[in-house]
Amino acid sequence: MLVLVLTHALAAVISPFLSRRRAFYLLALVPASAVVVPAVATHETYRWVPALDLTITFTMSPLRGLLLVVVGGVGAVVLAYCARYFPSYDSRFAAVFLGFGAAMTGLVLADDLLLTYVFWELTSVFSYLLIGHSAERSASRRAATQALVVTTAGGLAMLVGIVLLGHSAGTYRWSEIAANGPLPGTATVTAAGVLILAGALSKSALFPFSFWLPAAMAAPTPASAYLHAASMVKAGVFLIGLLGPAFAEVPGWRPVTVTAGVVTLLLGAWAAMRQTDLKLLLAYGTVSQLGLLTVALGAGTQAAALAGMVLLLSHALFKATLFLVVGIIDRTTGTRDLRELSGLGRAHPVLATVAVLAVASMAGVPPLAGFVGKEALFAALATDPPVLVAVVAGSALTVAYGLRFLWGAFATKQEVSGFQPVNASFIAPAALLAAAGLATGVLAPWLDHLLNPGAGYHLALWHGFGLPVLLSLVVWGAGIGVHAWQRAGRQWPARLLPTGESAYQRVMRAVDRTAVEVTGASQRGSMPFSLGLILVTLVVLGGVTLLLGAPRPAGLRLWDTPLQLVAGVVVAAAALLAARARHRMTAMILVGVCGYGVAVLFVLHGAPDLALTQFLVETVTIVMFVLVLRRLPVRFSARPLRTTRWLRAALGAAAGLVAAGMAWAATSGRTAVPISVDFPDLAVSYGGGHNIVNVALVDIRAWDTMGEISVLVVAATGVASLIFRRSSSLQRRSAEQNVPTAEAGPGWLRAADTPEAQRQSIVLQVVARLVFHTIVLFSVYLLFSGHNAPGGGFAGGLVAGLALVTRYLAGGRRELNAAAPVDAGFLLGGGLLLSVGTGAAALVAGGEVLQSALLDLYVPLLGHLHVATSVFFDVGVYLIVIGLVLEILRSLGAELDRVHEEATS
Amino acid sequence: MTPNLVSIVLIGVLFATGVSMLLERSLTRVLMGMILLGNGVNLLILLGGKAGTPPIVGDGPAEEMADPLPQIMILTAIVITLGMTAFLLALAYRSWAMSGHDEVQDDVEDRRIMELAERDEGSGADDTHDEHGPAGPASTTPHDSDISRDSSTPVVAR
Structure with a gap:
């Protein structure tokens, strides 16, 4: 199956x-x-x-x-x-x-x-x-x-x-x-x-x-x-x-199925009487017949269920036949409107015969399948007179719209025009289905053998005279009468009950309107408004939670060491002044002071790795800001209105208050043993290192780091694509990088004879020349010592990046190319490949992704080395950070220089 | 754990200044606000763990060691802030190069939805009416109006 x-x-x-x-x-x-x-x-x-x-x-x-x-x-x-x-x-x-x-x-x-x-x-x-x-x-x-x-x-x-x-x-x-x-x-x-x-x-x-x-x-x-x-x-x-x-x-089961079935049976047949499109007539007829099937299968007796199965089969056969006939009529005459069709029966007798056979099955005429099913249903419903009456009425309407279909499609109503011939292979499928309906009726006892679960009632073409046959006669008579009444030119009455359609439309419109109102009220297109909404939510939710359920404050001490107060005052003052500054450079320097101050606080807390990284990041950030701000206007653009300024300050103060409250409550509420209590042992036994923070970065929480370096790669790519507007500029850049600067120039730097290098102070050039290699060596030391002492891939990469910064500042973009004759994308991609590859290698070796192993290697000259494989992961991180800094220098530095030169020359 | 007042006040100040700068329109100011806010958040996370000696095994007694987990999280945050700063700076420069300033403009598409809301209209995404106006017995041909008098006429394919 x-x-x-x-x-x-x-x-x-x-x-x-x-x-x-x-x-x-x-x-x-x-x-x-x-x-x-x-x-x-x-x-x-x-x-x-x-x-x-x-x-x-x-x-x-x-x-x-x-x-x-x-x-x-x-x-x-x-x-x-x-x-x-x-x-x-x-x-x-x-x-x-x-x-x-x-x-x-x-x-x-x-x-x-x-x-x-x-x-x-x-x-x-x-x-x-x-x-x-x-x-x-x-x-x-x-x-x-x-x-x-x-x-x-x-x-x-x-x-x-x-x-x-x-x-x-x-x-x-x-x-x-x-x-x-x-x-x-x-x-x-x-x-x-x-x-x-x-x-x-x-x-x-x-x-x-x-x-x-x-x-x-x-x-x-x-x-x-x-x-x-x-x-x-x-x-x-x-x-x-x-x-x-x-x-x-x-x-609930039987009332729901029988009621829905009866109502659908009558409404569908009623609507079918009003249709002039043959396909729609059949569609409403289908709705009606589905109601009949539901009555039969939902009634709950075995006899009714057996009748339902036969009706299901006969409906599939005759309704599919009729749809196929309509398709043929449509293709042949170009219309399905029963008021326009005329004389088709005389022109295509075979097609008409097929349709008559199908409609006869639908009307329950012997010896077709529909007759067998309907007889069985009438017999099964004999104990339930109200439902039986409804089914008889529905069946009479079915006969009426069946006749309406035949009359509409095939009768000669007016002058007849010529018809296209219909290919026999086009009619054959419909004829096959109609013949199947006939065969099913004739073979009713065999069908009974296949389907009957032991209902006590047996399917047959003829059960003798009884209630079912009587009802069939009533149905045919009433159906023919109704059809004759309609043929006499009467307008069929309008529908009886509203359908669910209007409710559907009302619901859909309401959903749409609500979406527009909610979006219009909350997404006003202004970034300050959107951010403000988020922050107000923070203040309200955070504030209410703090007021209602904050843990009892566990006392308070002024500071851990007095030095904290000194650093704290500097940071707070710098932050407040930065918020008020009108010059971009001033604000930038004050924000930088904040960053360095926070790094001092990290040291005082006992976090040397954080402090080291924060110092380096803050330095790179200042370099980036300077590179961009030298092109932007000196002052910020005009400050907004006074009232919104006060609003902004008020929201800021509220957010600050809530954050401080959260800090106090969270610290006071810490009673459980931290999850990191096992980290020292894990770092040594599994990670093979003593610096817990760094081992965690490349091992215990390596997935985090994997996500983080991916973000860095994306950010670097984003920077380049924002600055290099055309792919041609990128191509020119890679061409410039590949020009060999083999000959050392006359000055201290490789590209000292360029105009931009000659503008720089000679002292800076000498210093850059002298310290460059030392800084790079130091970065490698940080990279490898990071497992046991402060350092690691991030810190090392940032230091190496700063080495490139000194070369660029001293000698301009050609000097940068000489110092790093490599595409930043190569470093970023290579680093990512190395990190991912280390993680995947663990998988290949039978461990989990990013699991590290401890290796004992013998390297000539260095002797025995005891290394963890996570070092290679860290090397990937190191390369990516260098790639990021290089990309920043190439984009925000060198490319902006070039644009500026072009604009001024 | 007993918190210290200096850190708590400092977190409040950094949040307050960061938020007020974040709500400006100049992209460089927004970025600086983001950096200040980021420093505040980092301190908040740091405060969640115990202070002590550097978390390096063998440097001191284990019970005096600072909690390493907040530090690990903050280290990730610091470096990501660096990437984001670079991206936003490039964005600010691009905005300045294209339009002569680095202010964040209102979103046009959002404005359009606001106008719809003011006029009490739907977006039309519910797809319950025809392109040419609300559905109804608009067609006067006997053919269409007779098929159904409902608000939406079933349209039938061949």
Whole structure:
């Protein structure tokens, strides 16, 4: 059975590569193969998600087998019909059609209710794609969206119901749930039943969800014949039939199904009487017939269920036939309007015969399948007179609109124009389905043998004179009477009840309006407003939480060491002055002072690694600011209005107060043993280093670092793409880098003879020359000593970056190229590759990703080395940080220099 | 743990100045506000762990060692701030080069939605009406009006 589903899916994948119309015949073999499956397969189970106890379980039963034959058989016939219907091979249609076939066969066979749900929603998605096949038409898109929203909304309700049911039963396998006999009428099961019914009603277009199905006629006619008559809309009815035996006694189940079924039966037939478009007439007829099927399968007796199965089969056969006939009429005459069609019956007697056969089955005329089913239903409902009366009335209307269809399509009403001939191979699929309806009726006893669960009632063409036959006569008589009344020129009355359509539209408009109002109120397009909103939330939520539930403050001391006060006063003063500064440079220097001050506080707290990194980062930040600010105006642009300034200061003060409160509360509230209490031992035994912070960065929390270096690579790329506006400038840059500056110049630097270098002070050049190599060496020392002492890849990379900064400041961009004749992207990419590679190597070696190993190496000259593999990870970090600084210098430094030179020369 | 007043006050000051600069329109000021705010957050995280001797095994008694975990988190934060500073500076320069200033402008698309909200209109994303005005029995041909008198006429494909 899994093979069948996969074959459909595979055919869907292959179908876009076919090209001829005849390929539809080939593809038709795939659904056709489903017809034999009920005879050969019984049960299959495959593991899927063991952790959730979720399996792919397929099973077989008479109802499943019947629907599988319908889905496969009608699918094959409709695909064969497509070969004549479409002017050329439509690969998109074929692929989606077969994809739907895969989902539908899966839905029919799935035993696990969650698996059923998955296939259920898949059929909705494929139906959406087929309804919206003409995506360029807004009406088509709208109909597709409507169908999707209605059926998936019902599907979600159903999922909740399934979870309730599966949870209370302890299993999601329907065969296991049903094995325990009828379900108890507990509140949980009742709620589950109603929710599952919501899904079934929406899927089968039952009242009050009927409106989506006529709109879905925007799909190409073969799709309407298959999905919206024979297969998908049967899914809801199928589910009612499948769950019905176990749910029949659960409160709510029978009233809901029977009421919805009766109302849909009558409303659909009533609306069909008013249609002038043949396809819409059939669509409303389908709605009505789905109501009839729901009455039969929801009634809860075995006899009614048996009748329901026969009706399901006969409906699929005659309704698909009629849709195919309408498609032929449409293609041949160019219209489907029954007021314009005339004389078609005389011109195409074969087509008319096929249609008459199908309508006769729909009207329940012997010896067709519809007659067998309707007789069985009348017999089964004999004990329930109100429902029986409604079904008889609905059937009479069915006869009436059936006659209206035949009269509208084939009768001679006015002068007749010439008709195109119809190819026999175009009619053949429809004729085949109509003949199947006849055969099913004749072979009723055989059908009884296949389907009958022991209902006490036996399917047969003739049961002798009795109530059912009498009712059939009433139905035919009333139907013919109603049709004659309408033919006499009467206007059919307006609809009886409003459908759910207006409610749907009101809900959709309300959602849209609410979205606009909420977005308009909260996203005003102004960044200060958006940020302000976030910060106000912080202040309000944080403040209220602090006032209500903050832990009792555990005392307070003024400072850990008096030096903290000194550093704190400097930082606070610098921050306050920075906020008031009007010159960009002043503000920048004050922010820098803050940063250095915080680094001092880090030292006092006992965090030398933090302090080292903060010092270096602050220095690089100042260099970056200077590089950019030398091009920007000296002062900030005009300050905003006084009132908003006060507002800003007030929000700042409130945020500060809340943050301080949070700091106090959080520190006072720390009572648990910190998670890092084991870090010292772990760092030494697993990481092979004594500096816990650095070992954690490259080992214990290496994933964090991996994310962080990725951010750095992205940031560096972003900087370059913002500054180099055209790819040509980037190409020119790499060309400049590759010019060899082999000859040492006359000055202290490699590029000392360039004009920009000559503008610089000679002292700076001498110093740069003397310290460059020392700084680089120091950076390497920091990199490798970081495992046991303050340092590491970050600090080392930043120091090496600062070495490049000194060369650039002393000698300009050519000097930078001479100092680092390599593309920054190479360093960034290489570093990332090294870090990721180290992590992956651990995986290859049989460990976990990023796990480090301790190696003892013998290196000539150096002797025995005891290293952890995480050192290579750290080397990657080191390269990336150098790459970032180099990219910053190339972009914010060298490129801005070049632009400035161009502008001034 | 007993917190110290200097750190708490300093966190408050850094948050206050950072937030007030963050709410400006000049991108360089926003960036500086971000840096100040970042310093405040780092101190806040640091305060969550015990102060003590540097967390290097063998440098001192284990029980006096500072909590390393907040330090590890802050180290990551510092370096990411560096990357973000570089990016925002490039953005500020680009903005200045393109428009002559580095002020953050209002978002045009958001303004459009605000105008819709003021006019009490939907975005049209609900897709319940035709392109040419609200749906209804607009067509006067007998063909269309007879199919359905509902507000949306099913449109049927061939």
